[in-house]
Amino acid sequence: xxxxxxxxxxxxxxxxxxxxxxxxxxxxxxxxxxxxxxxxxxxxxxxxxxxxxxxxxxxxxxxxxxxxxxxxxxxxxxxxxxxxxxxxxxxxxxxxxxxxxxxxxxxxxxxxxxxxxxxxxxxxxxxxxxxxxxxxxxxxxxxxxxxxxxxxxxxxxxxxxxxxxxxxxxxxxxxxxxxxxxxxxxxxxxxxxxxxxxxxxxxxxxxxxxxxxxxxxxxxxxxxxxxxxxxxxxxxxxxxx
Amino acid sequence: xxxxxxxxxxxxxxxxxxxxxxxxxxxxxxxxxxxxxxxxxxxxxxxxxxxxxxxxxxxxxxxxxxxxxxxxxxxxxxxxxxxxxxxxxxxxxxxxxxxxxxxxxxxxxxxxxxxxxxxxxxxxxxxxxxxxxxxxxxxxxxxxxxxxxxxxxxxxxxxxxxxxxxxxxxxxxxxxxxxxxxxxxxxxxxxxxxxxxxxxxxxxxxxxxxxxxxxxxxxxxx
Numbered sequence: 001x002x003x004x005x006x007x008x009x010x011x012x013x014x015x016x017x018x019x020x021x022x023x024x025x026x027x028x029x030x031x032x033x034x035x036x037x038x039x040x041x042x043x044x045x046x047x048x049x050x051x052x053x054x055x056x057x058x059x060x061x062x063x064x065x066x067x068x069x070x071x072x073x074x075x076x077x078x079x080x081x082x083x084x085x086x087x088x089x090x091x092x093x094x095x096x097x098x099x100x101x102x103x104x105x106x107x108x109x110x111x112x113x114x115x116x117x118x119x120x121x122x123x124x125x126x127x128x129x130x131x132x133x134x135x136x137x138x139x140x141x142x143x144x145x146x147x148x149x150x151x152x153x154x155x156x157x158x159x160x161x162x163x164x165x166x167x168x169x170x171x172x173x174x175x176x177x178x179x180x181x182x183x184x185x186x187x188x189x190x191x192x193x194x195x196x197x198x199x200x201x202x203x204x205x206x207x208x209x210x211x212x213x214x215x216x217x218x219x220x221x222x223x224x225x226x227x228x229x230x231x232x233x234x235x236x237x238x239x240x241x
Numbered sequence: 242x243x244x245x246x247x248x249x250x251x252x253x254x255x256x257x258x259x260x261x262x263x264x265x266x267x268x269x270x271x272x273x274x275x276x277x278x279x280x281x282x283x284x285x286x287x288x289x290x291x292x293x294x295x296x297x298x299x300x301x302x303x304x305x306x307x308x309x310x311x312x313x314x315x316x317x318x319x320x321x322x323x324x325x326x327x328x329x330x331x332x333x334x335x336x337x338x339x340x341x342x343x344x345x346x347x348x349x350x351x352x353x354x355x356x357x358x359x360x361x362x363x364x365x366x367x368x369x370x371x372x373x374x375x376x377x378x379x380x381x382x383x384x385x386x387x388x389x390x391x392x393x394x395x396x397x398x399x400x401x402x403x404x405x406x407x408x409x410x411x412x413x414x415x416x417x418x419x420x421x422x423x424x425x426x427x428x429x430x431x432x433x434x435x436x437x438x439x440x441x442x443x444x445x446x447x448x449x450x451x452x453x454x455x456x457x458x459x460x461x462x463x
Contacts, residue, residue, distance in 0.1 A: 079364065082361075
């Protein structure tokens with residue numbers, strides 16, 4: 001369980017996040033919803049320890065992530081930014097194998113074998129010798145997810161993963177995320193793509209101006225749907241408001 | 242006239258070659274010094290790794306770029322020995338002066354090259370568990386080198402030509418050899434034109450090497 005306690009983030013005099021308390025369940029998909037500028041990405045980046053000066057505590061199994069060594073942290077969570085995620089000077093195989101080799105101190109050969117099997121699982125084994133710029137956006141993203149999963153993190157953090165995907169690729173992504181959850185990985189996704197959000201809806205939080213206004217658990221809160229901000233947001237496109 | 246020039250050049254060719262060798266030596270050593278200092282300073286002044294030394298290094302590299310190379314050479318050759326209390330031969334003095342002067346520019350090239358790499362690259366490598374040194378070595382520098390190869394080529398080119406200035410402190414490099422021959426034989430035309438040709442050939446070789454590297458490191462033709 002990933003626990004967030006009193007998270008606050010200021011940039012200059014601007015408050016980005018205010019007093020966020022949250023427990024993020026393991027082995028489920030957690031969705032961060034909210035309008036643009038509401039702090040979804042900032043919260044993700046805080047969890048990934050990419051915002052150095054947030055206040056509050058983020059712990060996994062009682063251990064504070066901030067005080068953890070980078071190599072340990074990499075095995076707890078992996079973060080995928082919106083774009084530019086693969087290393088452009090390495091081919092697909094090396095992109096996946098290189099971080100593994102470093103984190104687990106295994107030989108080049110072992111890392112490449114593991115990376116190949118992983119890419120196979122994502123249907124990307126035909127591209128092992130390609131460079132990232134030769135792949136489409138969706139393919140690049142799948143390689144990036146494979147690379148992150150290769151480090152066997154407990155949580156995978158994705159920032160707006162569908163922003164550059166067509167409907168078909170979005171469908172593939174949803175399948176991949178569901179598979180990962182069934183393979184014991186927790187997924188944390190920020191999104192403002194409502195079609196996508198609706199389909200993977202499980203545990204969701206709603207952010208507004210950096211404040212957590214609502215949490216919604218699809219497993220137990222079904223009857224609250226009517227008065228939920230999250231649902232008003234989800235269905236805004238159909239009612240036209 | 243042509244026969245005369247030919248005989249003349251054949252007679253002095255060994256001397257030219259000696260000068261050429263010296264020019265190349267000064268060039269290679271000063272380029273190594275400049276590259277080492279420039280890359281170190283560039284890394285320490287890039288946006289992501291700002292630290293306590295950054296302002297200090299920025300001031301030093303600014304001064305190195307602000308003072309003309311000839312003046313720097315005179316300072317290193319005539320002033321530095323007084324300050325450190327030991328004699329400096331023309332060769333190390335030339336290498337130090339050239340290396341320092343050029344490192345100011347290399348710092349800027351490297352700094353800009355590193356800053357131009359999207360921050361997502363740093364962040365991804367960070368969450369994949371790379372240490373800061375590993376991020377630099379495996380992720381940032383390989384991309385940086387490719388981006389700034391043309392600028393490096395420029396700097397090496399201008400460094401090569403600056404080596405002719407160290408003739409003024411008595412280094413027997415290509416230009417000095419030429420000047421000595423002229424003062425003895427009173428034949429400036431063939432001598433200086435020959436020297437110019439030597440520089441053109443060296444510069445051309447450098448360009449070929451850079452182009453080759455550019456093509457070799459070119460992973461994205463888009």
